[in-house]
Amino acid sequence: MSSSAAEREAVAPDRATERPGAVRNGTPRRTPGMAVWPGAPTPLGARFRVGPDGAAGTNFALWAGGAEAVELCLFDGSGKETRARLTELTHEIWHGFVPGVMPGQRYGYRVHGRWDPWTGARWNPAKLLLDPYARAVDGDFVLPPEVYGHVRDWPQQQVADTVRDDRDSAPYVPKGVVVHDDDDWTDDRRPKTPWADSVIYELHVRGFTKLHPGIPEELRGTYAGLAHPAAIEHLVGLGVTAVELLPVHQFAHEDHLLRRGLRNYWGYNSIGYFAPHAGYAASGTGGRQVGEFKRMVRALHEAGIEVILDVVYNHTAEAGELGPTLSMKGIDNRGYYRLQSDARRYADYTGCGNTLHVVQPHVLRLITDSLRYWVTEMGVDGFRFDLAAALARSMHDVDMLSPFLAVIAQDPLLSRVKLIAEPWDVGSGGYQVGAFPPLWTEWNDRYRNAVRDFWRGALPDVRDLGYRLSGSSDLYAWGGRRPYASVNFVTAHDGFTLRDLVSYERKHNEANGEGNRDGTDDNRAWNCGAEGETDDERVRALRRRQLRNMLTTLLLSTGVPMLVAGDEMGRTQHGNNNAYCQDNEIGWLDWGLLDDPEWKALFELTSRLIALRHRHPVLRRRAFFSGRAHSADGLRDLAWFTARGTEMTEGDWYAPAATLGMYLSGRDIPGRDERGATIVDDSFLAVLHAGHRPENFTLPAPPWAEEYEVVVDTSREEQLGAPGVVHRAGTAITVPARSVLLLRVVG
Numbered sequence: 252m253s254s255s256a257a258e259r260e261a262v263a264p265d266r267a268t269e270r271p272g273a274v275r276n277g278t279p280r281r282t283p284g285m286a287v288w289p290g291a292p293t294p295l296g297a298r299f300r301v302g303p304d305g306a307a308g309t310n311f312a313l314w315a316g317g318a319e320a321v322e323l324c325l326f327d328g329s330g331k332e333t334r335a336r337l338t339e340l341t342h343e344i345w346h347g348f349v350p351g352v353m354p355g356q357r358y359g360y361r362v363h364g365r366w367d368p369w370t371g372a373r374w375n376p377a378k379l380l381l382d383p384y385a386r387a388v389d390g391d392f393v394l395p396p397e398v399y400g401h402v403r404d405w406p407q408q409q410v411a412d413t414v415r416d417d418r419d420s421a422p423y424v425p426k427g428v429v430v431h432d433d434d435d436w437t438d439d440r441r442p443k444t445p446w447a448d449s450v451i452y453e454l455h456v457r458g459f460t461k462l463h464p465g466i467p468e469e470l471r472g473t474y475a476g477l478a479h480p481a482a483i484e485h486l487v488g489l490g491v492t493a494v495e496l497l498p499v500h501q502f503a504h505e506d507h508l509l510r511r512g513l514r515n516y517w518g519y520n521s522i523g524y525f526a527p528h529a530g531y532a533a534s535g536t537g538g539r540q541v542g543e544f545k546r547m548v549r550a551l552h553e554a555g556i557e558v559i560l561d562v563v564y565n566h567t568a569e570a571g572e573l574g575p576t577l578s579m580k581g582i583d584n585r586g587y588y589r590l591q592s593d594a595r596r597y598a599d600y601t602g603c604g605n606t607l608h609v610v611q612p613h614v615l616r617l618i619t620d621s622l623r624y625w626v627t628e629m630g631v632d633g634f635r636f637d638l639a640a641a642l643a644r645s646m647h648d649v650d651m652l653s654p655f656l657a658v659i660a661q662d663p664l665l666s667r668v669k670l671i672a673e674p675w676d677v678g679s680g681g682y683q684v685g686a687f688p689p690l691w692t693e694w695n696d697r698y699r700n701a702v703r704d705f706w707r708g709a710l711p712d713v714r715d716l717g718y719r720l721s722g723s724s725d726l727y728a729w730g731g732r733r734p735y736a737s738v739n740f741v742t743a744h745d746g747f748t749l750r751d752l753v754s755y756e757r758k759h760n761e762a763n764g765e766g767n768r769d770g771t772d773d774n775r776a777w778n779c780g781a782e783g784e785t786d787d788e789r790v791r792a793l794r795r796r797q798l799r800n801m802l803t804t805l806l807l808s809t810g811v812p813m814l815v816a817g818d819e820m821g822r823t824q825h826g827n828n829n830a831y832c833q834d835n836e837i838g839w840l841d842w843g844l845l846d847d848p849e850w851k852a853l854f855e856l857t858s859r860l861i862a863l864r865h866r867h868p869v870l871r872r873r874a875f876f877s878g879r880a881h882s883a884d885g886l887r888d889l890a891w892f893t894a895r896g897t898e899m900t901e902g903d904w905y906a907p908a909a910t911l912g913m914y915l916s917g918r919d920i921p922g923r924d925e926r927g928a929t930i931v932d933d934s935f936l937a938v939l940h941a942g943h944r945p946e947n948f949t950l951p952a953p954p955w956a957e958e959y960e961v962v963v964d965t966s967r968e969e970q971l972g973a974p975g976v977v978h979r980a981g982t983a984i985t986v987p988a989r990s991v992l993l994l995r996v997v998g
Contacts, residue, residue: 269623285335287323290348292341295620295838296384296525299354299431300820307393308350309429313360313382314343314613315373316586319565321345324379325424327355334361343613346803351624357389357426358382362582368572370412371585371594375400378420381523381578383617385427385501386624387538391575392503392568398423400576412572413595423528424577425501434545436630442555443632444492446545446669446692446735447873450861451559452491453744454816455517456499456531461839464551473533474543478550486556489854490861491818493557495635498558499544499742503568503577508832511764517744519637520603522577527629528709541629548630553988557632559669560625563617565641565676570604571597588595588613600641600678609642609655618642622665631670635694641676642681649680651688655692659690666690671738685726692811695723695737700775702741705941706800706989713911716902720913721889722809724875727898734872737810741801742818742880745771746802747828749801749818752776753794759826762833770829783826792968795821795849796989799856800939803991806860806936809872816840819857821850852969860963869917869932884954888919894934896981898948909942910986914955917996934996935962940986950994952981957998966990 290310301307308748325333337345352358359381378400381388395564396403405411419908438647454473457472463731465481476482477494486494501523504515518528530887532540569580572595589606599606608614618751625631636642643656650656659665674683674693689691698719704710718725742749747758756778758770771987779793798821805812816822817840824830844850864870876889891899892912917932924930936959939948950959961976966987978984986992 253265258811261898285333286350287335287337288348288350289321290340290346291867292339292344292346294384295344295616296382296386297358297427297429299352299429302348306350308348309356310346311337311358311382312344312346312811313337313362313384313464314347314583314953315360315362316343316583316587317362318362318374318583322361322363322376322450323347323349324357324359324361324421325349325352326421330422332421332949333978335871339480340550350427354429354431356429359421359424359426360582366415368595371590372491373400373576373580373584375417375576375581377415377417378576379424379426379579380429380481380576381580382619383523383578383582385523386525386527387428387522387536387541388425388501389428389536389538390425391424391530392425392522392575394504394506394509395423396687398575398577400581403572417589420576427523427526428911430538432540432541432545432628434542434628434803436627439549439630441552441630441632442492442557444555445873447733447871448865449493449557449669449735449811450491450806450864451490451493451495451738451811451813452486452816453497453561453813455497455744455838458516458818458839462836463513466602470533470881473531474527474540474547478547483550483554483556486551487554489858490865491556493559493632494551495561495671495813496562497561498637499528500562501528501839502563503575505568505577506575513832515762515832517831517840519563519831520568521566524562524564524617525624543632550586552630557631557669558630559635559671560631561635561637562622564607564609564621564636565636565836566601566603566605567606568738571599573605577793585616598675600681601638602677606641611876612654618655619662619665623662626664626668627826631668633671635671635673636759638674638676638681639672639674639687640681641678643683643687644676644678644966649676649683649686651686656688657751660688685723685741689731691698692736692738693727694743694813695719695726695739695810697726698723698737698739699743699811699891701742702801702804703775703921704803706797707775707944708825708941709775710941711907712905712910716911717891717904717913720804720808721876722872728875734809734875735811736899738813739805739808739810739816740813741805742815744811744815745829745831747774747776747823747826748824749798750794750813750821750823750825751828752801753779753797754823755826757782757826758828759783760829762827763829763831770827774828784823791849793989795853795968800941800989800991802853802857803860803963803993804939805967806857806864807991807993808868809870809876812864814857817844820844820854821847829860848970856965863962867917867932867935868920868930869915869935872920874921882918886916886919886954888916890914890951890955890977891914892951894946894948894986896951896983910940910946910948911940912951913937913939914951936994936996938986938992938994940990940992941986943988945988947983948986948992949983950978952982956980958996958998959994960997961992963991963993963996965992 359379460476470476497517527544529536727736737892
């Protein structure tokens with residue numbers, strides 16, 4: 252007898268343990284007096300409308316493939332539940348119109364069907380289920396035993412997930428909220444910043460605003476707080492063109508965190524793909540959070556700032572077979588999730604217990620309907636897709652012709668917004684950096700690794716760095732892709748902050764309660780001689796210089812730079828490189844840093860570098876460098892130099908080097924401006940020196956330049972450079988230890 256057969260024999264799946272308040276399978280109860288008209292199968296979700304006969308009410312439509320019956324459950328202010336059966340079934344969509352149901356009504360579903368986890372069937376009408384299309388969610392997810400479809404404390408733990416728990420979960424789970432909003436966005440003006448001109452700023456709605464002294468206390472930590480002029484003033488002053496918001500879809504906190512008194516802070520545990528997370532709303536959770544989110548988007552647009560959402564369509568908060576039953580697991584487990592050949596188990600390409608079954612048409616529809624909703628009705632400008640490789644899998648392997656990517660490519664709306672892939676997942680073959688098709692940009696972790704390694708003195712040669720600084724043509728120069736396909740970053744929300752990257756060599760995640768086992772060990776960090784905070788001013792000064800070096804490198808590189816909120820003012824997480832559960836001062840921005848002159852100077856440097864980037868199109872190229880001469884004098888659009896002032900040879904690229912010169916020609920910029928004129932700019936020489944001693948660098952002689960003017964010198968604490976300092980071409984200058992010099996070509 253096989254092991255699974257033995258388990259079946261030990262516990263038959265239809266022997267459900269009865270509990271107080273149990274809801275048995277069979278004909279669902281129907282409350283007399285609630286009128287349910289046939290309604291329509293589209294659109295999915297709960298949609299308030301006024302019919303041609305003047306009857307106002309809400310149409311409810313739920314796809315539940317394979318279900319035997321669906322009950323609509325309405326809740327009043329006291330929590331009293333009224334149920335009605337949806338009797339109309341069209342193409343596996345259960346639907347009905349309930350007159351008199353107005354905006355603000357809380358609701359959920361109970362779905363009936365077979366309980367047979369061995370075949371992937373996990374219907375359990377005792378569990379109140381959140382509508383996947385709910386546009387607002389009222390209440391928070393807590394995870395007592397009642398919200399699990401199976402008996403968590405079953406004596407035979409190896410088969411616990413196969414024994415149905417019949418206790419009612421309704422008192423313990425949030426409800427969907429009927430929302431009506433006829434806002435058509437006619438008064439909104441989207442910035443529509445071209446990709447090549449973009450500077451992205453990754454931030455957390457709550458963490459960015461929670462401690463901001465200029466935001467009224469009642470608005471801190473909310474969408475309204477991010478819309479406040481004090482928050483926007485910082486963004487505008489910095490010069491970023493887009494904010495990339497960590498997940499704002501409704502999400503749940505994991506049970507293991509709640510047991511330790513922690514919460515899911517980052518939000519990568521989605522359960523409602525249409526609902527703005529209620530915990531970030533200052534206006535309450537009865538549907539008003541939708542309007543608050545829209546007002547935030549409008550305020551950012553008025554400031555010229557785009558809004559990009561970090562979205563998590565690869566998995567949900569229901570986890571694996573031992574996870575809670577909150578929504579899709581109880582609606583149609585086999586339809587929504589990828590299952591293994593042993594259908595009791597989930598295919599997990601995400602490391603979070605489950606993976607959405609994106610090749611299933613209705614799941615693909617759920618995702619694309621959600622994306623369109625956030626663009627058309629919530630006003631956002633683009634998306635960053637968490638673990639995008641999981642969405643690109645067909646049956647098993649990552650497939651760049653997968654249904655998801657094909658649908659996005661042909662969609663007349665979604666193909667025109669900003670699309671950013673995190674181009675990997677945790678499954679076999681999941682690392683896909685450089686492989687996504689045109690229209691997509693990608694987080695380029697190879698850029699991150701090369702820049703970190705160079706500045707800590709661990710890069711074996713400079714060949715990889717050269718590719719990263721110039722747009723990563725080795726990864727993206729195919730299929731019509733452009734340099735802005737590379738989203739360049741040195742830090743992101745996961746991992747060390749920039750200050751911690753130069754202050755710690757080891758992670759310090761003890762506050763997470765996981766024995767410091769969580770978080771990556773591959774940090775590529777250098778603490779500059781002391782682990783953690785120190786009073787040694789020599790170490791502190793070196794750390795600040797390293798911060799300036801990496802920020803300058805990032806903002807001079809070809810591609811789309813991404814900054815992490817707080818890096819521009821020396822934010823620290825005290826060595827925690829996985830602060831996903833730190834909804835406290837570890838995860839929040841400390842705005843008091845701007846009162847410290849040393850960190851204020853870092854902010855000013857960053858804002859000036861961004862302004863320099865905005866002024867000079869040579870730093871924002873829309874096409875890859877050719878490296879070829881375009882004029883009789885032999886000048887090329889891109890040239891590389893050794894410290895001797897000679898052009899790099901093939902051997903130089905493969906040799907260890909701490910110094911690299913990059914020449915960017917402003918007269919060889921391809922393309923034209925919007926009026927058809929040739930684009931001409933200054934030319935620049937950037938000298939990156941990671942050595943621990945000063946280095947003599949011979950400035951390239953004519954025809955490259957007659958003279959060079961210093962624009963940026965990261966060895967200087969208080970200013971960008973020394974205006975008016977000009978060096979003759981062909982002369983040797985001293986480049987300070989561990990510094991970047993940016994020089995403008997004169998003559």
